[in-house]
Structure formats: C-alpha cells, structure tokens
Amino acid sequence: MTPNTSAPSRRSFLASTAVAAAVTGGMPLLAACGGSGSGSKEGTTSGKDAQKVLPAFVAQNVVTPDIASKNGSAAGFTSKMSLAELKTSVPQKLGKGSTIKIMSPFWGSPPKSSNPYYSAMNKVIGAELVWQNQDGNTYDEKLGAVLASSDMPDVVVIPSWNMGGKIPSAIISKFADLGPYLSGDKVKEYPNLAAIPSDAWQYAIFGGKLRGLPQPAPTVTGIVPFYRKDVFDKEGYELPTSAEEFLALAKDITNAKAKVWACDDMKWTAFNIFGVLSGGEKPLGWNLVDGKLIYRVETDEYLEALEWTRKLYAAGVVHPDAKAVNQGNAGQRFTDGQVLMYNQNISDWWGKMAEQATQNKDFRISGMDIFGHDGGDPELWAGSPAGIFAFINKKASKAVIHDVLAAANVTAAPYGTKEYMLTNYGVEGTHYTVKDGTPVKTDKGNTEVLNAYVMLASPAPTIAHPDFPDIAKEQVQWQQRMGAFTKKSSFFGLQITEPARYTNLSNDFEQLEDDVVRGRKKISDMQQAVSDWKSQGGGKLRDWYKKLLDDNGSAQG
Structure with a gap:
C-alpha cells in the first residue's frame, strides 16, 4: 500500500488521506x-x-x-x-x-x-x-x-x-x-x-x-482529476466537459517525442464520470434500482467506464509507465511535466503545491470538475x-x-x-x-x-x-x-459485516479492471468474471443484502 503510485488502488486512495493527515498536520x-x-x-x-x-x-x-x-x-x-x-x-x-x-x-x-x-x-x-x-x-x-x-x-x-x-x-x-x-x-x-x-x-x-x-x-468523492493549471493556461487548453472532449484534448496534448503525455491512469475518474457505484467499501457498491438490488460490476456504466479508460491507453495518451501499474510515481510524473492530468486523493491539491513551492514557483495544480460522460451533469455516489x-x-x-x-x-x-x-x-x-x-x-x-x-x-x-x-x-x-x-446508495452509512463465506467473492475485480483497461484482457473477460461472480455466490449475496435492506431499512430511512 503505497500512496501516489502510478495506478492508484482503492487502498492507496484511502491511505493517502491518513498519510496526508499525519505528515502535514492537516x-x-x-x-x-x-x-x-x-x-x-x-x-x-x-x-x-x-x-x-x-x-x-x-x-x-x-x-x-x-x-x-x-x-x-x-x-x-x-x-x-x-x-x-x-x-x-x-x-x-x-x-x-x-x-x-x-x-x-x-x-x-x-x-x-x-x-x-x-x-x-x-x-x-x-x-x-x-x-x-x-x-x-x-x-x-x-x-x-x-x-x-x-x-x-x-x-x-x-x-x-x-x-x-x-x-x-x-x-x-x-x-x-x-x-x-x-x-x-x-x-x-x-x-x-x-x-x-x-x-x-x-x-x-x-x-x-x-x-x-x-x-x-x-x-463527497475524494478522488480528484488534477491538471497542471500553469501549463493549461500557458498553452490555452480548455477543460473538457465530456468523455469525448477529454480524449480529444488528450490526443492534442500528447507528444511522446517530447516526453509529454496527457494523463496517467484515469480509471477512478472514469468511474465517476460514468456514474459507477462506489468501489470504496463493498456495501456501497449495492443499490436498489426498480425494486432490485444491483451490484456495481453488473452495470452498463461499469463496463462503459472501463472501455473509455481502455481507449485512453489504446490512443497512446497515457504515460507508458502507468501501463506497468507499479512503475514509477504518477505524482512525480505530474510535477515533472511528463503528464498534465492525473487522479489522486484531494490531499494532493495542497501536497503538491507545498512540495513545489521552493522547486518551481510557476507550478500550479488545480482540480477539474467531474463531468457526466455525455457532457451533462455527473452522477456521483457518496463515500x-x-x-x-x-x-x-x-x-x-x-x-x-x-x-x-x-x-x-x-x-x-x-x-x-x-x-x-x-x-x-x-x-x-x-x-x-x-x-x-x-x-x-x-x-x-x-x-x-x-x-x-x-x-x-x-x-x-x-x-x-x-x-x-x-x-x-x-x-x-x-x-x-x-x-x-x-x-447516497442504499447502504450508505451502515457498517455491514458480510457473511464470512462471501468475504473474498469480489477480491479479483480490481486486478482484472487494471488488466482490461491496459489491453491485457478483454471486456468480454470482465463480463465472464461477472457471470462467474453471480454463479459462485453473487446471486446469494444479493439475496442476503436484499433481506438486510428489507429488515433494517436504510440509515436515512
């Protein structure tokens, strides 16, 4: 668990918060x-x-x-x-x-x-x-x-x-x-x-x-899509307001010969702009839709977010070191000017400014607002x-x-x-x-x-x-x-202890996500994994959560 690695995990985002508190006194x-x-x-x-x-x-x-x-x-x-x-x-x-x-x-x-x-x-x-x-x-x-x-x-x-x-x-x-x-x-x-x-x-x-x-x-989500405001202002880049505009901007920014790429791994931002249910804690991944409980990996939005992130890699706009998952440091590539956009815990907003204050007086980090993938309002989920x-x-x-x-x-x-x-x-x-x-x-x-x-x-x-x-x-x-x-999804704010037999049921999804967006696995592999998840206990886990909701109601009830 290392905060600020090139391919952020759920754990690293959470940990970076604690580290920021401890190191900066914030x-x-x-x-x-x-x-x-x-x-x-x-x-x-x-x-x-x-x-x-x-x-x-x-x-x-x-x-x-x-x-x-x-x-x-x-x-x-x-x-x-x-x-x-x-x-x-x-x-x-x-x-x-x-x-x-x-x-x-x-x-x-x-x-x-x-x-x-x-x-x-x-x-x-x-x-x-x-x-x-x-x-x-x-x-x-x-x-x-x-x-x-x-x-x-x-x-x-x-x-x-x-x-x-x-x-x-x-x-x-x-x-x-x-x-x-x-x-x-x-x-x-x-x-x-x-x-x-x-x-x-x-x-x-x-x-x-x-x-x-x-x-x-x-x-509110703690994962911010950061950008180099100083470079954006200098070059006249306009902030994107849709998934399509982001990709177009990324192609415009990227100049591999000059060792400048548009972004680092943007999977977590993709989940937000496509409205995917939270992956932060397992219960937050469930939501009642038209009387049926749906888990985040079953949704069209989940696959669409992975497919869009995959397009970024395929277009060559993601820094090549990000493909290796743990190669180098996304934050370092950002401050070095090798990437102009990356996503990380909101604590980096201050962290990077403080770090660069004596090294690069022109450096300016800012966070772009999360947009809906189609250019409309985003649909975000509470953590x-x-x-x-x-x-x-x-x-x-x-x-x-x-x-x-x-x-x-x-x-x-x-x-x-x-x-x-x-x-x-x-x-x-x-x-x-x-x-x-x-x-x-x-x-x-x-x-x-x-x-x-x-x-x-x-x-x-x-x-x-x-x-x-x-x-x-x-x-x-x-x-x-x-x-x-x-x-707020159906189980927001409730501390839920799942039955032990289901504890590890969805553990492999994060690794598979990383493989899919990097082109090492196909979207169909994820669809198969979701199907396996259902047959290996996901369906029964859904029934367990549904009974929990029926018996207890929500925290907001």
Missing part, C-alpha cells in the same frame, strides 16, 4: 427505519436500534469556520492563524493517570517513545499513552496476528481498508462496547466527541454496539462517513476506557483550538514556529509530530492550509460543487 480528508440483528456477527444496525446507541450530537461552537460545510463537504478555514487567538476546547484534563498501550499503523519512521511531543500530549490528556506503531504498508499481517493473540493492547487502530477477511468478526468479539460511556447524553462529558457527526458514529456501530472511535470523512477507527480492548478496565475517551476528546478538538495545534503541530518553539500567520514545522516537528495521536479520533472534516489558504478554499468549493451531484 485534518484527514479521510464524515431511520426499523432495525435488527444487534447481537449478530453479521448484518447491520439501523433505525431504532441504532438510535439507542448513538451519541447525542452537540455542535461545537468554540470556533467558526470561514467556509461552512455544505453538500457533504469539509468545513474550510482560510484566514491567517494567530496563536494568541486560539480557543480552549478542553478546559481541564479529564484523564486519571492510566497507562494505555495503542497499536496503530504508521507511515514513515516512528520517533522515540520519550520525545517532547508525546510528553506534551500526555500531560494535556492526563494519561500515559504508549504507542506501538506498526508499518502501515504491512499492517494487515500484524493486525491479524495481534487480534488472534491473547495479549492484545488496550487500543487498536484499524483503517477500513484493513477490515477484510475475519477482521470484522474479531472487532465484534474482541473490542469493548462504548455505548455505556457515550450513548445519548453520556457523550456530553466529552464535548469534542459529541461534536463528531452522527453519520460517523453510525458507521462505528459493529455487531449492534458502538465500538469504534471514528475519524469522520467528507462523503463512507468515516475511514479509520480506534477500538478499545473489551478486557480494558473502566478507568482505561475513560482515559482513552479523555485522550480522544483532546485529539478530536477542532481547528482553531490550542488542543488542535498541539495534536497536529506539537509544541510551539520546539516543533513549529509561526511566520506571517503560518505554522511551520521544525526538523524536530517533522520527525516527531507524525501519525500517532491523530489516529485516535478526529473532529468533523476540516480543510485548513495557513500556508496556502487559496488551496483550502478551492478544495472545499470543489467538494461542495461535486456534493451537489452526489447521491
């Missing part, structure tokens, strides 16, 4: 009708059953964003930062002195455990958090072993992309029910947790119980309202659970507060300095204030880049425009 850009099955290891919980366990929502009013959330977007902050004006959202430490061992994925080199950042955070929390950081790229392997052992840490952080196989069942059997501490008005003891959107909490219900502390995410969760060992004492929640109440502090600055930037003077209203990390900040505490819990989705406020504004406005065309 917020993750990783947000009723009857119910049943509250004690089951498979199924879901919605409606009245969900309402019984959901925390009360109490909007946070400590700070006011410059751009309010709209259409499923993050909130945006675009003004300069003044340390003197930072608010306090945790007036007194709530921790009671427990020692808490936390296992979490980590991208990069973990700092020494005895460092000023960890010490300062633990002092504010009032507990001793001990981080057992594991390589995020191989977290799957470690996670399975730890969950199967009898010696599990107090807290385990699990990203949604690591929830394959038997992990969901392990979550239900191994982790504590937080309902007695957070359901209803109980959450008000932890005001920053009370301000987490209800959709994110709904998605943290596993096996009928509130088990996860969520990192809320915007529900999951949370992407990463922290779970507490069910063997943990009440004191430990309380102190974990106290810690999460600090890390979930909103932008514009002292607690947010400490969590995301560390100690002023040690880990960062502020120049012209912009916090700048020191070398110590870049090595110590990484993806540890931010993995415990987060506030409502926020975008803020004091160094590039215009980028923050563009990101939020892009989300809001795309959010206006975003729909």
Whole structure:
C-alpha cells in the first residue's frame, strides 16, 4: 500500500488521506427505519436500534469556520492563524493517570517513545499513552496476528481498508462496547466527541454496539482529476466537459517525442464520470434500482467506464509507465511535466503545491470538475462517513476506557483550538514556529509530530492550509460543487459485516479492471468474471443484502 503510485488502488486512495493527515498536520480528508440483528456477527444496525446507541450530537461552537460545510463537504478555514487567538476546547484534563498501550499503523519512521511531543500530549490528556506503531504498508499481517493473540493492547487502530477477511468478526468479539460511556447524553462529558457527526458514529456501530472511535470523512468523492493549471493556461487548453472532449484534448496534448503525455491512469475518474457505484467499501457498491438490488460490476456504466479508460491507453495518451501499474510515481510524473492530468486523493491539491513551492514557483495544480460522460451533469455516489477507527480492548478496565475517551476528546478538538495545534503541530518553539500567520514545522516537528495521536479520533472534516489558504478554499468549493451531484446508495452509512463465506467473492475485480483497461484482457473477460461472480455466490449475496435492506431499512430511512 503505497500512496501516489502510478495506478492508484482503492487502498492507496484511502491511505493517502491518513498519510496526508499525519505528515502535514492537516485534518484527514479521510464524515431511520426499523432495525435488527444487534447481537449478530453479521448484518447491520439501523433505525431504532441504532438510535439507542448513538451519541447525542452537540455542535461545537468554540470556533467558526470561514467556509461552512455544505453538500457533504469539509468545513474550510482560510484566514491567517494567530496563536494568541486560539480557543480552549478542553478546559481541564479529564484523564486519571492510566497507562494505555495503542497499536496503530504508521507511515514513515516512528520517533522515540520519550520525545517532547508525546510528553506534551500526555500531560494535556492526563494519561500515559504508549504507542506501538506498526508499518502501515504491512499492517494487515500484524493486525491479524495481534487480534488472534491473547495479549492484545488496550487500543487498536484499524483503517477500513484493513477490515477484510475475519477482521470484522474479531472487532465484534474482541473490542469493548462504548455505548455505556457515550450513548445519548453520556457523550456530553466529552464535548469534542459529541461534536463528531452522527453519520460517523453510525458507521462505528459493529455487531449492534458502538465500538469504534471514528475519524469522520467528507462523503463527497475524494478522488480528484488534477491538471497542471500553469501549463493549461500557458498553452490555452480548455477543460473538457465530456468523455469525448477529454480524449480529444488528450490526443492534442500528447507528444511522446517530447516526453509529454496527457494523463496517467484515469480509471477512478472514469468511474465517476460514468456514474459507477462506489468501489470504496463493498456495501456501497449495492443499490436498489426498480425494486432490485444491483451490484456495481453488473452495470452498463461499469463496463462503459472501463472501455473509455481502455481507449485512453489504446490512443497512446497515457504515460507508458502507468501501463506497468507499479512503475514509477504518477505524482512525480505530474510535477515533472511528463503528464498534465492525473487522479489522486484531494490531499494532493495542497501536497503538491507545498512540495513545489521552493522547486518551481510557476507550478500550479488545480482540480477539474467531474463531468457526466455525455457532457451533462455527473452522477456521483457518496463515500463512507468515516475511514479509520480506534477500538478499545473489551478486557480494558473502566478507568482505561475513560482515559482513552479523555485522550480522544483532546485529539478530536477542532481547528482553531490550542488542543488542535498541539495534536497536529506539537509544541510551539520546539516543533513549529509561526511566520506571517503560518505554522511551520521544525526538523524536530517533522520527525516527531507524525501519525500517532491523530489516529485516535478526529473532529468533523476540516480543510485548513495557513500556508496556502487559496488551496483550502478551492478544495472545499470543489467538494461542495461535486456534493451537489452526489447521491447516497442504499447502504450508505451502515457498517455491514458480510457473511464470512462471501468475504473474498469480489477480491479479483480490481486486478482484472487494471488488466482490461491496459489491453491485457478483454471486456468480454470482465463480463465472464461477472457471470462467474453471480454463479459462485453473487446471486446469494444479493439475496442476503436484499433481506438486510428489507429488515433494517436504510440509515436515512
């Protein structure tokens, strides 16, 4: 799992969000009708059953964003930062002195455990958090072993992309029910947790119980078709408004002799412009159409998106290294000017600007609006309202659970507060300095204030880049425009545990997609795979999901 590779996978898009949060100190850009099955290891919980366990929502009013959330977007902050004006959202430490061992994925080199950042955070929390950081790229392997052992840490952080196989069942059997501490008005003891959107909490219900502390995410797609605005402006290229115009523009841009190609792999953008149901999480790939549940791979839109992407490769407008899937780095090819368009997580909007600020002062990245393939409005599908969760060992004492929640109440502090600055930037003077209203990390900040505490819990989705406020504004406005065309599929916002016999049923589709668009397999091979999927359990899985929907209703119901 390597963010920003040439052929992005579902996992790399999700991971890049967490990495962006950790490395830049920004917020993750990783947000009723009857119910049943509250004690089951498979199924879901919605409606009245969900309402019984959901925390009360109490909007946070400590700070006011410059751009309010709209259409499923993050909130945006675009003004300069003044340390003197930072608010306090945790007036007194709530921790009671427990020692808490936390296992979490980590991208990069973990700092020494005895460092000023960890010490300062633990002092504010009032507990001793001990981080057992594991390589995020191989977290799957470690996670399975730890969950199967009898010696599990107090807290385990699990990203949604690591929830394959038997992990969901392990979550239900191994982790504590937080309902007695957070359901209803109980959450008000932890005001920053009370301000987490209800959709994110709904998605943290596993096996009928509130088990996860969520990192809320915007529900609008996080995959942006980026383009080199500086080059487009210079050359007079006009942004395409249809699939046909994109291909025509791509042919116009491409000059292989000059080592310039129009784009990198655009499969994920193709899914969006053709209105394909989400591939982010399996339940989001199902939708009720005219009384029948349809899975994303069965749709005409799915095949049309693959065929269009295939045309890009066939026309020679895709960088040749993209054909190899893992050859080189799409983001690097973009900044080098070898490709003028690529798709990646929205975090790259700021990431690439910050990276190039000292290398190429003319560099300008921007995101094009997603268009409908025929030139009309796009039909987009909402993603999951949370992407990463922290779970507490069910063997943990009440004191430990309380102190974990106290810690999460600090890390979930909103932008514009002292607690947010400490969590995301560390100690002023040690880990960062502020120049012209912009916090700048020191070398110590870049090595110590990484993806540890931010993995415990987060506030409502926020975008803020004091160094590039215009980028923050563009990101939020892009989300809001795309959010206006975003729909919620039938199982949006429901944490669903599929029966174990179906867990791996659709695992091979992503590889086959990559082979089809690159010309190594045919569209007919995909059609055969879909037929095999149906006969090997897809049809029965459809019946299972249909009964789930009939019995529970949707989260919106």
